[in-house]
Amino acid sequence: MPQDTASKLQARPIPVPSAAPESPPVTTMLMILALIMVTLYVGRDLLVPIALAVLLSFVLAPLVSRLRRWRVPRVPAVAAVVALLFVVIAGFGLMVGTQIADLAGNAPTYERNIRQKIQSLEGAGQGGGLVSRVSSMVRHLRSDIQQAASPEKPPSPGVNPDTPPAQTPVLVRVEDDASPVEVLGNYLGPVLAPLATLGMVLVFTLFILLQREDLRDRFIRLAGSGDLSRTTVAMNDAGKRVSRYLLMQVVVNALFGIPVGIGLWLIGVPNPALWGLLAFVLRFVPFAGPVIAVSFPLLLSIAVDPGWTMPLLTAGLFVVLELFSNNVVEPWLYGPATGMSAVAIIVSAVFWTTLWGPVGLLLATPLTVCLVVLGRHVPQLHFLEVMFGDRPVLPDEAKVYQRLLAGDPEEAIEICEATLEQGEFPALLDRVLLPALSLAEQDRQRGTLLPEGRHAVATGMAALLESLGDLGASATSPGTGRILCIAGRNELDEAAARLLSERLRRDGADAPVIACAELSPRHIDRLDAAGVRAAAVSYLNPSALSHARRTVARLRRRLGPGVPILLCLWEAHPEADAPRRATAETAADRVATNIGAAVEQLEELGGAVTLNAAE
Template identity: 25%
Template sequence: MTPSEPPTRTPLRLSVVRDVTIVLTLVVLGLYAGASFLIPLTIALLINVLIIALSDRVIALTRAPVWLANLAAVTVVLAGLFMITYILGSQATQFARTAGTYESQFDGVINRVTGLVGNDVTSFVRDNLISIDMTSVARILLGSATSMLNQFFLISLYVAFLMAERLAFRKKLRIAAGNPVTGAELSSVLDAITFSLQRYVGVKTFISLVTAGISYSVFRVLGLEYAETWAVLTFALNFIPSIGSIIAVIFPAMIALVQFETIGPFLIIVFGCGTIQFLIGNFLDPALLGRSLNMSTFLVILALTFWTTVWGLIGAFLSVPLTVCILIIFSHIPALRPIAVLMSLDGRLADDVKSHGPDRG
């Protein structure tokens, strides 16, 4: 090639596109077919990350032995998980049975709302909401919680073995690498991924607990039925940015609209809990998470749709943590780093900010 000739680009081979398509198809089919096995394992992995983060915090604060800190962290996290699944599981059947009562009371609610919003809006609400089968909605929302309660022992077993393999895995990773330099690089990447996941899962859990605790106090003061269930759902739904916080307000607000004769409790939940969700989501959440959730808004919606389609309701709860895991892993693999950049919100990754500092422009 002479200097005057422009450089030629290597054409994208059809075989490469074919192979990538086949691999992606097999991955999606594997996720769908192996949901009953992969969902408990994924939950166990995220719980394990949370336990390690809590254990490290206990060691930093109390200088306790590693085994004692691990035991305390496992006890606290698994006890909290059991309490959450027990509350949802124990109230699932009762709520499903009484859902028909809410349907029969809905006409009375429509009549009360007519004087406030007018006949046009009332007709729209009646035509679009009166046909909703509340019993089916209750079973869909709470059925997954009952299944999760049944799988609690399996998840606990996974967590126990993951904790037991924590130190041995590092040694096996160095041996499997076959090269001390490669082993050190793999350990460094694993440390970076683990730190990022610990920060995200730990901070997001704390924020969700604060939001659920404040919301539960409001529900109890109002005397809302199934206050514990709505608080637990608020905790879980806060792992879904934007959409989750809206849903967490809509469900208890609708129950308040049906349960109480006045519209006051409904307005308190909508504006009170809605304001709490807005403040925490727009100020506390970004302040604590920093750039740990630097994901494209479109990617968040796309991930929510994908994981919900593949794994159902549990997939919706896990969509953001799973996508964060993928983004972090891609960002530490040079060949996949361009994909991580495309997945990010502004094209910069966490390690870019550490290296170059924040953008002051």
């Protein structure tokens, strides 16, 4: 074999079989979430009492800590707190049972009132009451549907069709093979199941409070003992948020339940203490709780009052209290306590109710709060905080850029107006609008922003500035001269120059915007240099110093050596190397990196530029 051929063969790379592609992280995450959901659903009989016990431990832990500070040993302190919880639950059940028994004793009176209301409805109107007419219509429709579904068979030959069919006797056999144990289980099962769950919850709560420190250490070991700081912060944050949520919920429910009891007592609804207590408890259940709370006293008021005054007053009482609680009390106390968005509360309620039923609806908010806290402190679970947290996931500048890029400046204008309510117009320029243009420039340098996108951002920014109006603007001062706000290379630089022009115009200066095309070698001689006292050249790309050097040279030749030139490198950090090198490399008089600094530099450049409004 020739030597050159052998060397070519040796130099040829040997193909290596590629390894199997790794599973995408999204697919792995979805598989883990599916496994977690199946586990939560299958093990709900055990997990629900544990979740309730953990929730109760958050409520009772401060009481145990208070007793511990009073030098009470741990075991007696925990036993006393759990015994107090048992007494409260038993007292609640006794009170509810007593009120229900009293309510049942007056059932005959309520039945007579309900019959009178039905008879009054049936007798209302001419030609039969409303109820009777509706009932008759329903009966006729049902009869017609049954006849259409079961057509009559033709009579057999020799059989008189008017003769009624013979009735076939039906054999009925009564079997009573159920054992006494089965009968007892059928009657006591619905009662014993909640009691068994309550017993499990109390036992779990007792052991969680007794072994609180040990369980915390085990959780830290599972989460990773190498990062004690992050794990401790996450646990403290979760505990504080859940405790704050429960405390605020108790206050909100009390401010709702107590007025309900007092109002129903004034209206005359029987057993007002029962309905006030149920309103307090049921408001722990999101969405469905208030509806259930109003239904019982409303139906009772219909049964008690022969007329309709009491039901209307009862409905009005609940409507007024619900509006006051939702619009005044909850935003003041409960709203910021969870750290969850409104959509997250709805989604969590649907999710946990689907998995665990009514108990899941009760636990939805506390469990999701814990997930949000984990997403805030664990990088791998950050998507939970993004999906369910109440903190903005995008800064204002990113939202403004996104809306301008989408060709929808109206929402960007709303964001700017909200920012103006909290600060001044110069802060809006430097903290929102200029960073938004910097994001667009970064996308342009990466090649992800097409010319159509640049045009949409530039035109949208111009429309945004025009929509903000002339609030805070001063009249142009005569004799101050013109300050040219010049675009460096593209439409985005022109939009940045327009921001500076708007700021100078609001300060009372005449600051026209010059497009980058007007500085080309063919058009520079057409630039109007009369009355120009300064020029500011805008670049969103701080690395474009060679282009800036040529632009400054053309402006020197056209405007003359006596006109100061300010180079604005908007994206450059004030302490970066680019601003320090820019003066020497471009021969500009000054360099500015934000609009506030640009205004100060223009004020300091020779006394040629005078602005009416100070920074």
